[in-house]
Amino acid sequence: MILAKMLQSTHVITEGSIEKRFLIYVHARQQGEWVQKITGVDPLTNKDQLLKFCPIKKITKDYPPTLFLHGTKDTDVPYEQSVFMRAALLQKGVKTKFITIPNGEHVFDKEFEHPIVQDSLKQMMEFLRQYV
Numbered sequence: 001m002i003l004a005k006m007l008q009s010t011h012v013i014t015e016g017s018i019e020k021r022f023l024i025y026v027h028a029r030q031q032g033e034w035v036q037k038i039t040g041v042d043p044l045t046n047k048d049q050l051l052k053f054c055p056i057k058k059i060t061k062d063y064p065p066t067l068f069l070h071g072t073k074d075t076d077v078p079y080e081q082s083v084f085m086r087a088a089l090l091q092k093g094v095k096t097k098f099i100t101i102p103n104g105e106h107v108f109d110k111e112f113e114h115p116i117v118q119d120s121l122k123q124m125m126e127f128l129r130q131y132v
Helices: 002-007 018-031 034-039 047-053 079-091 115-131
Strands: 066-071 096-101
Touching: 018 034, 034 047, 066 079, 066 115, 079 096, 096 115
Parallel strands: 066 096
Antiparallel strands: none
8 A cells, every 4th residue: 555655646647667557556446446546536426427437428420430359257347348338339330349258357368379369359450450
């Protein structure tokens, strides 16, 4: 906790080591402060204000083509959130692609050479070539 507090700053930081940022992230998650740290909104007292950060509330027919690449064992972002977002995009006619990494974690590509990861990355590149 002391280290995480020492790494915080009142200045906007645009660069920094991933290790330091990860320590702040872990501390905030463990303390239940992550949402408030990144939004400045207390989710217990201002839940309605958090909706301005919710992408599913901002979907229009002009939303850009969207790629989802998600592991089913992600403990940071629930897999179902991508399922819900994709369904909402499809309802508005937005082009989407959903790639699932079975048993994949949040950092699914740490097994970079695994055939499923390699195939997923190829699909991702095809999507990007088509829409970007």
